[in-house]
Amino acid sequence: MDLVLSDDQKMIREEATRLLAERSTSERVREVVEAAQGVDAELWATIAGELGWCAMAIPEAFGGLGLGMTEQVLLMEAVGRRLAALPLWSTSCMAAPLIAAVGGDTAKAELLGRIAGGEAATVAWDIFAVDPLAHIGFDARASGDGYVIEGRAAQVSDLLAAAIVLVPAQLDGGLALFALPAGTGNSALLPTLDGTRQIGELTLDPVALPASARVDAAGFDAADADAAIASAMLGLAAEQIGAACGVMDVTLDYIASRVQFGRTIASFQAIKHRCARLEVDFSEARSLVYGAAAGFDATSPAERGMEIAAARALAGDLLYRASEEAIQLHGGVGFTWEYDPHLYFKRAQAASCLLGATHAHLGLIADALLGAEEAR
Amino acid sequence: MSDQTTDELRAEIRDWMASNLTGRFEVLRHRGNAGDGDALPDLRKEWERVLAGSRWTCPGWPHEWGGRGLSVAEQIVFQEEYSRAGGPGRMGHIGEGLVGPTLIAFGTQEQKERFLPGICSGTEFWCQGYSEPSAGSDLGNIRTRARQDPATGDWLVSGQKVWTSLAHLSDWIFVLARCEEGSVGRNGLIFLLMQLDQPGIEVQPIRQIGGGAEFNSVFFDGARASAANVVGKPGEGWKVAMALLSFERGISTLGQQMGFAQELELVCEIARENGAAKRPDLRQRIARAWTGLRAMRYLAMRVLSDDPSGETMRETLGYKYHWSNWHRDLGKLAMDVLGRDANVISDDPRHERLRQLFLFSRSDTIYGGSNEIQLNIIAEQGLGMPREPRGSLF
Numbered sequence: 136m137d138l139v140l141s142d143d144q145k146m147i148r149e150e151a152t153r154l155l156a157e158r159s160t161s162e163r164v165r166e167v168v169e170a171a172q173g174v175d176a177e178l179w180a181t182i183a184g185e186l187g188w189c190a191m192a193i194p195e196a197f198g199g200l201g202l203g204m205t206e207q208v209l210l211m212e213a214v215g216r217r218l219a220a221l222p223l224w225s226t227s228c229m230a231a232p233l234i235a236a237v238g239g240d241t242a243k244a245e246l247l248g249r250i251a252g253g254e255a256a257t258v259a260w261d262i263f264a265v266d267p268l269a270h271i272g273f274d275a276r277a278s279g280d281g282y283v284i285e286g287r288a289a290q291v292s293d294l295l296a297a298a299i300v301l302v303p304a305q306l307d308g309g310l311a312l313f314a315l316p317a318g319t320g321n322s323a324l325l326p327t328l329d330g331t332r333q334i335g336e337l338t339l340d341p342v343a344l345p346a347s348a349r350v351d352a353a354g355f356d357a358a359d360a361d362a363a364i365a366s367a368m369l370g371l372a373a374e375q376i377g378a379a380c381g382v383m384d385v386t387l388d389y390i391a392s393r394v395q396f397g398r399t400i401a402s403f404q405a406i407k408h409r410c411a412r413l414e415v416d417f418s419e420a421r422s423l424v425y426g427a428a429a430g431f432d433a434t435s436p437a438e439r440g441m442e443i444a445a446a447r448a449l450a451g452d453l454l455y456r457a458s459e460e461a462i463q464l465h466g467g468v469g470f471t472w473e474y475d476p477h478l479y480f481k482r483a484q485a486a487s488c489l490l491g492a493t494h495a496h497l498g499l500i501a502d503a504l505l506g507a508e509e510a511r
Numbered sequence: 512m513s514d515q516t517t518d519e520l521r522a523e524i525r526d527w528m529a530s531n532l533t534g535r536f537e538v539l540r541h542r543g544n545a546g547d548g549d550a551l552p553d554l555r556k557e558w559e560r561v562l563a564g565s566r567w568t569c570p571g572w573p574h575e576w577g578g579r580g581l582s583v584a585e586q587i588v589f590q591e592e593y594s595r596a597g598g599p600g601r602m603g604h605i606g607e608g609l610v611g612p613t614l615i616a617f618g619t620q621e622q623k624e625r626f627l628p629g630i631c632s633g634t635e636f637w638c639q640g641y642s643e644p645s646a647g648s649d650l651g652n653i654r655t656r657a658r659q660d661p662a663t664g665d666w667l668v669s670g671q672k673v674w675t676s677l678a679h680l681s682d683w684i685f686v687l688a689r690c691e692e693g694s695v696g697r698n699g700l701i702f703l704l705m706q707l708d709q710p711g712i713e714v715q716p717i718r719q720i721g722g723g724a725e726f727n728s729v730f731f732d733g734a735r736a737s738a739a740n741v742v743g744k745p746g747e748g749w750k751v752a753m754a755l756l757s758f759e760r761g762i763s764t765l766g767q768q769m770g771f772a773q774e775l776e777l778v779c780e781i782a783r784e785n786g787a788a789k790r791p792d793l794r795q796r797i798a799r800a801w802t803g804l805r806a807m808r809y810l811a812m813r814v815l816s817d818d819p820s821g822e823t824m825r826e827t828l829g830y831k832y833h834w835s836n837w838h839r840d841l842g843k844l845a846m847d848v849l850g851r852d853a854n855v856i857s858d859d860p861r862h863e864r865l866r867q868l869f870l871f872s873r874s875d876t877i878y879g880g881s882n883e884i885q886l887n888i889i890a891e892q893g894l895g896m897p898r899e900p901r902g903s904l905f
């Protein structure tokens with residue numbers, strides 16, 4: 136396995152980083168936060184519509200570029216670094232891989248094609264669980280030519296931004312996947328702690344769906360969706376290390392210019408060492424994310440699951456620590472709305488429990504190493 | 512690292528280890544690693560000659576000096592399989608990993624011809640004479656003096672080295688000494704190769720935390736280094752000394768990780784046996800250890816990949832800090848998993864191995880640049896933060 140990025144991969148990263156530095160500035164992120172929609176629609180139109188970022192990981196047969204997990208991770212890292220409020224994670228790391236994993240041929244062709252073309256998508260599953268399909272909030276039954284589906288998902292990422300909303304539901308003792316036609320059910324925008332990721336509540340009370348809304352091939356279970364869950368976790372971890380890098384940059388800039396006791400505060404060893412420790416944690420988390428991405432297709436699902444849980448645990452902890460240190464090392468200004476640390480700090484907290492908090496990820500790894508039953 | 516050639520190599524080494532690390536060498540398994548360096552020295556020296564007999568010493572050296580010219584990827588395979596089989600800590604490590612590469616890069620033809628064969632054949636063993644009582648983290652503060660004998664051109668050395676690992680089991684020592692009167696810091700140093708068994712050198716073992724004595728004080732009182740045994744120019748010893756250290760942070764790390772993985776597996780095994788695996792806090796810590804080890808593996812692969820763009824340079828600075836603290840934490844985790852069994856010496860060799868791990872791993876964050884020095888380096892070289900001011904006390 137080669138962990139050196141290719142020139143093409145570096146170019147993708149550089150382009151994404153450059154564009155987002157220009158377009159997702161601190162001022163712009165604040166506008167998005169104030170507008171309370173959780174999405175920067177203009178920026179999305181550029182990156183998804185014009186630049187085709189969502190097409191990258193989609194297979195060529197479905198109108199995509201067929202690039203791999205490494206490219207995906209590099210994009211997510213760049214997005215996280217600027218806290219860009221884009222439904223990219225929901226679309227490219229959750230919805231598209233879920234369709235690719237369990238979708239039927241027609242659905243794949245149609246939905247993946249639309250995503251490649253720049254339409255946002257999301258999945259209404261249990262976004263707080265390490266196993267988001269374990270406790271599905273929707274029940275479906277056959278009815279006439281179609282289905283009736285009922286239930287609720289309390290928090291769905293990018294729900295209102297998504298043109299394609301995927302709903303996994305219990306059907307005849309198994310799982311089925313539905314794509315809601317536009318305007319189906321009740322979608323409510325929820326105000327959020329961080330303001331940079333849209334969250335909505337979806338209620339289907341009950342609604343009738345045509346047969347064509349069902350998009351899975353022939354029922355599925357959580358194991359069939361493993362690659363999609365793994366991709367969602369890894370994408371989130373990449374976004375978190377990106378955000379950690381962003382907030383570390385903010386901190387390093389500030390402490391290099393703030394003078395106390397006749398010297399920059401960056402010259403105090405207590406501060407140097409705290410930054411250096413973050414840097415070590417950063418290299419660790421980033422190596423794990425890149426390593427897991429490079430081996431994504433070759434590693435066995437069991438080992439891949441452990442690696443990605445590990446990446447997610449390190450990345451989540453790193454981002455939280457980097458952003459709390461940012462506030463502390465900024466002193467009083469770190470407590471203000473005007474300076475940026477709080478934007479990252481809120482994102483850190485909000486993201487920390489998505490797809491399971493650290494202890495749950497470590498729990499998965501412990502189960503694999505020590506046997507699950509031992510815990511009871 | 513798995514393509515066809517490395518797979519074949521892997522199988523070859525595995526077979527070789529299986530058929531050679533047996534019989535009377537069996538007791539060497541997992542022995543002699545950092546902190547346990549004085550274990551079974553005579554047998555381990557013999558083992559070096561068995562390795563040498565099949566040309567498994569110095570596999571990364573060029574053919575012309577007795578190596579196999581293995582690529583980085585191939586050397587990693589060797590290290591991994593060696594450790595996987597429980598291969599003992601290498602008595603020849605300092606010669607093979609530090610002195611050899613330094614001489615190949617900076618030595619004279621005469622020095623190479625004199626010293627490289629002894630290292631390759633497992634017949635001459637080396638130790639490292641850098642640290643002194645007043646020159647630890649601040650290595651530039653070296654006071655051991657080298658004065659040139661006008662009659663012979665030889666160098667006469669007086670002073671003291673300390674913490675010199677394996678000096679009592681070595682034949683040669685490389686010494687960093689001050690050769691210019693009145694010079695300070697990195698200037699005016701000389702890099703000398705010296706025979707230990709000579710009048711004017713006295714080696715005194717120092718008993719360490721685990722009870723054994725792997726390191727020593729080495730006293731010099733007019734000891735002699737022949738004029739031919741200066742590496743680099745007199746006065747430019749610092750440059751050679753630093754280049755030597757850069758060879759240290761290399762390939763052996765992946766073999767070392769294989770050892771770490773075995774230690775972690777041992778901790779898991781004992782946890783499953785004694786019920787510690789049921790404790791939620793220990794489960795989380797074991798999972799964290801696994802996480803850290805996996806991150807270390809990918810970090811090392813990035814470190815060793817030598818990306819020509821140098822973009823991983825900044826991140827690689829943290830490698831030593833990461834592994835040493837990981838290992839130290841593992842030592843504590845091992846004790847907590849052993850619980851009451853950690854407190855009494857028993858015949859279970861696995862318990863003893865973990866007890867020693869607990870004690871020896873305390874040194875990981877001290878030697879080779881302590882934690883605090885690593886953090887200074889990361890902050891200054893990696894993050895571009897201001898340098899530490901130097902004081903004026905001596």
Ligand SMILES: Cc1cc2nc3c(=O)[nH]c(=O)nc-3n(C[C@H](O)[C@H](O)[C@H](O)COP(=O)(O)OP(=O)(O)OC[C@H]3O[C@@H](n4cnc5c(N)ncnc54)[C@H](O)[C@@H]3O)c2cc1C
Pocket residue numbers: 546638639640641642644646647648649673674675676677726874877878879880881882883884887899
């Ligand atoms: C097991 C073992 C084997 C060794 N083998 C060898 C060998 O073979 N050859 C050899 O030459 N040496 C060897 N050493 C010596 C080793 O390199 C030194 O111990 C190390 O460089 C630290 O120096 P010191 O012990 O003098 O500690 P000091 O430098 O006195 O450090 C004491 C404490 O102060 C901290 N400190 C020092 N400077 C700073 C600073 N600028 N900022 C913040 N904190 C600071 C250190 O981090 C440490 O915590 C060995 C050491 C050990 C433990």
